[in-house]
Amino acid sequence: MTNWSRSSESEPPKTEIVDDDPYNIIYSSGTTGLPKGIVHTHYIRAIYCTLFASTFRMTPESVILHSGSIVFNGAFVTLMPAMYLGAKYVLQKGFDPRTFVETVRRESVTHVMMVPSQIVALLGSPYFSTEDLKSLEMIGTVGAPLHLEHKEKLNRCLPGRFYELYGLTEGFITVLDKNHYASKPTSVGPPQPFFEMRIINAQGQDAPPGEIGEIVGRCPALMPGYYKRPDLTAQAIVDGWLHTGDLGYADEDGFLYLVDRKKDMIISGGANVFPKDIEEIIVQHPAVREAAVFGIPSEKWGETPLAAVILERPGSVTAEALRDWINERVDAKNQRVHAVAILDEFPRSAAGKTLKRILREPYWAGRAEQI
16 A cells, blocks of 8 residues: 655745855765765855856756766766756766666767766777767766876767866865866866965975975865864864865966875885876776775885786786786886786775775785785
């Protein structure tokens, strides 16, 4: 027997909303630690409506597709401008390359925002078709760096559509526009309008162009704080500037180049090793679909890199052969990987981000034979 209920015939009481009222709480992905509740206000979401509609050239006639979780902040990058413009928004329960391609073709989708693992899976799928995806005007990536190997392939197949967004849910954003990709393919773009960025060194001083430091920023979309964690808020926002925990540098034009997360950086033999540099090499191997590099304990070096990989086809290369191939190509001795772990899949957050802290845990617990 089905129970039915009716809504009230009368209008609900009117509730006044002001800019600073909370709109929602987004929990961080927990890529480097436990998730934190990030409060977003109605004003911040209004900024998302207008900022991203302009940045991604959306109109009321646009058709936006989102595949996967709606609870991570990357979804709001296209959801909010779609609501603001009254554009068509297609939401899929999960990401599957075949269904994705069929939906783009059927709905004449114009805008998609994807995480790197989705783009990699799409490019490697037998259902990938430039003809079926020709309606796309914007292909955005968010959530983690997309390796240059995959960017280049995407831009060869579907040129003039790629945008890369670097940002924190806490409130700082840069975007590499589709028209800037050709001249600055390794950049994640400049700060958005009304956003400010600094690169600071270990002494808290502004670093000159080209020098690596921590990325800090302030903007109209800055969170009021972490939910019920004023202690963590005070650590993240200092004198109005959000300390991202990410390392990068800016060029003379103010474009940001992301190097790596401070917490992911490996200190081997007293030198800084950035996992992203090694990952960029690994994904050039024809047998590799995805790579994640992280540090494991070493009595000799303190830490040493280990590479976890997902292969395009199981058994296409051995771990030992791949390790040797990588170590022949890295720039420095301390970038050589100690070992390669071949996995069927990576642990991921709801947003699809690779959780390196989970990959790393068994090694730091002393169980270094396998993940």
